[in-house]
Amino acid sequence: MAEFESPSFDLSGLLKQAQAMQEKFREVQERVAERTVEAEAGGGLVKVVADGAMRLRSLKVDPALLMANDPAMFQDLIVAAVNEALRRAQAVMAEEMNKLAPFGAMNLPGLLGRRG
Numbered sequence: 244m245a246e247f248e249s250p251s252f253d254l255s256g257l258l259k260q261a262q263a264m265q266e267k268f269r270e271v272q273e274r275v276a277e278r279t280v281e282a283e284a285g286g287g288l289v290k291v292v293a294d295g296a297m298r299l300r301s302l303k304v305d306p307a308l309l310m311a312n313d314p315a316m317f318q319d320l321i322v323a324a325v326n327e328a329l330r331r332a333q334a335v336m337a338e339e340m341n342k343l344a345p346f347g348a349m350n351l352p353g354l355l356g357r358r359g
Contacts, residue, residue: 264343271339278335282327285320293328295336 275295
């Protein structure tokens with residue numbers, strides 16, 4: 244039985260391209276991990292900073308919110324601000340990853356935080 248060989252198929256070249264793409268992804272992830280995004284809730288009563296690695300960097304609460312003595316509102320505003328900051332961080336990561344070929348020209352719902 245003869246082995247199928249295709250003169251136009253270069254496995255070594257394909258592997259090198261895959262490794263180069265993997266390195267580009269890693270570089271983008273590292274670069275984006277250092278970027279920060281800000282979000283707020285309650286008209287600025289709660290302010291959050293998160294980074295591209297989805298880590299919360301800071302949380303600031305206006306003293307007026309603490310004096311309001313409303314734990315439910317306090318909790319809701321923190322959750323809203325954190326969720327918005329993480330959404331923005333995901334959007335930054337997706338935007339940067341989308342710049343890499345071949346994904347940049349494709350619309351793949353669910354990939355890298357994209358929604359259809």
